[in-house]
Amino acid sequence: MDIRAIILRQRPQLYLALRIVISAVAALALAQMLKQPLPLWAALTAVIVTQLSVGRSLKATVDYFIGTIGGAIYGGAIGIFVPHANEYAMLGAVALTVAPLAYIASIRPSFSAAPITGVLVLFIPTIAHISPLASAVDRVIEVGVGGAVGLAVSLLIFPASAHRLFVTAAAQVLAQIAQALDESLGSASDGLDTDAHNRLQDGIAQAAAQLSVVGAEAEHERAARLSAGPGTGPMLRTITRLRHDLVMLGRAVNQPLPADIAKRLQRPLTDVRTALASYLHGCGSSLLARRGPPSLNAVLSALESYDSAVSTLRRDGLTLNLSGHAAEQFFALGFALEQMRGNLNDLHRCVSEWVEADAAVARAKS
Incomplete structure (x- = not known):
């Protein structure tokens, strides 16, 4: 078996794996430096937006960021204006958050991150004891960090056009x-x-x-x-x-x-x-x-x-x-x-x- 031939044939995939590793580690380190409450979310975002080609990474970054902003705004609004102090109220708030965001994501795939973000923005305040507004801002910052790192790595580390x-x-x-x-x-x-x-x-x-x-x-x-x-x-x-x-x-x-x-x-x-x-x-x-x-x-x-x-x-x-x-x-x-x-x-x-x-x-x- 010619290992060199296999490596050359699989070079784009190997480069992608390397870029994903670098993106995840760099995004996690940067989010920790910025004292973000969920630095792993930045690493996850970097993994998602680091794609096989620069063009695909660019589209994934833009789509993910747009979906995050939409989900953060709507989830934050539900968290602020819809009471959800008990278990049943929380179930209703989750349904009210997910239903319209999932419908929009089914029509516009670029909003696929919106339902996830909406649920996170709604739930995190009950765990971390912060306001829904602060939760929404944190999610946008974390996704911004992960997206920026992922796109930068795609452009600079063995870029695939x-x-x-x-x-x-x-x-x-x-x-x-x-x-x-x-x-x-x-x-x-x-x-x-x-x-x-x-x-x-x-x-x-x-x-x-x-x-x-x-x-x-x-x-x-x-x-x-x-x-x-x-x-x-x-x-x-x-x-x-x-x-x-x-x-x-x-x-x-x-x-x-x-x-x-x-x-x-x-x-x-x-x-x-x-x-x-x-x-x-x-x-x-x-x-x-x-x-x-x-x-x-x-x-x-x-x-x-x-x-x-x-x-x-x-x-x-x-x-x-x-x-x-x-x-x-x-x-x-x-x-x-x-x-x-x-x-x-x-x-x-x-x-x-x-x-x-x-x-x-x-x-x-x-």
């Missing part, structure tokens, strides 16, 4: 689409193994969902001017359209093409299959290596050869006697490939923009 994580995730999705395309077009003569193709599609869907999440984190970084990369929207939309093209291709080849047509199209489809898979893999490699995208010439040439073969088939009358299903299948295949031609042009432009932006940032730092 969501911009780069987005690039890695995009390259992974493109590689999966390339694999699925290769299998789809390789099945035009024999019919597609639907179960295997569905498994590939499920994997692509999961990777695309993760790409969307990381893209949102990258946008938080851009909004805070913590990264200078291009917007993630065009790349996300292009990859989504390529996924749709893949679905159309899968439907077009889920049954074998008629034998005479499949024989005539075997060579041009093989060329298209090879060119598309190679180009998508090349785009992913270009993103990771920060170099210009590969040329589209091989793809365009293969698609033109396929179009020419289809024109010859139609001229020879081989499409006239196709059944309704076979005709639908045949023309759906051509439509999907034509859609992919346009979307690959968009992908070429997106990869170029990302590579150029990375190069500009590198020049600015040098």
Whole structure:
């Protein structure tokens, strides 16, 4: 077992673990120095807001702080204006505190910390013998300390940019689409193994969902001017359209093409299959290596050869006697490939923009 290879592969996760440890210890020490009544709450906050990427940490910090302020204000108000001197009154006060805050948190996930904070602000005065107002202020200070420490550690200790994580995730999705395309077009003569193709599609869907999440984190970084990369929207939309093209291709080849047509199209489809898979893999490699995208010439040439073969088939009358299903299948295949031609042009432009932006940032730092 190659320990070095495992460490390199798990490096982002190991860095995250290290950042969380540093955040928790630093937040606890700072809260103790500030004589906070619950310094562990600052450490807990630091653990929560220290995330895999800077963008995710920034969003977690803002959301947690907003939820804390809302919960502290409302919980403090309940503690001041709603009597809760006995057990039954306390149960009512807790219900009155939690119900609206939980409802708001269900609508606005950024307020997820509000119910917890509201309950703490309500309960702590009965334990520590302080006023509800002082309890609310202490909670805000503790969360502020933990959030500030967690965000500072995320920015300073092995910072992980969501911009780069987005690039890695995009390259992974493109590689999966390339694999699925290769299998789809390789099945035009024999019919597609639907179960295997569905498994590939499920994997692509999961990777695309993760790409969307990381893209949102990258946008938080851009909004805070913590990264200078291009917007993630065009790349996300292009990859989504390529996924749709893949679905159309899968439907077009889920049954074998008629034998005479499949024989005539075997060579041009093989060329298209090879060119598309190679180009998508090349785009992913270009993103990771920060170099210009590969040329589209091989793809365009293969698609033109396929179009020419289809024109010859139609001229020879081989499409006239196709059944309704076979005709639908045949023309759906051509439509999907034509859609992919346009979307690959968009992908070429997106990869170029990302590579150029990375190069500009590198020049600015040098």
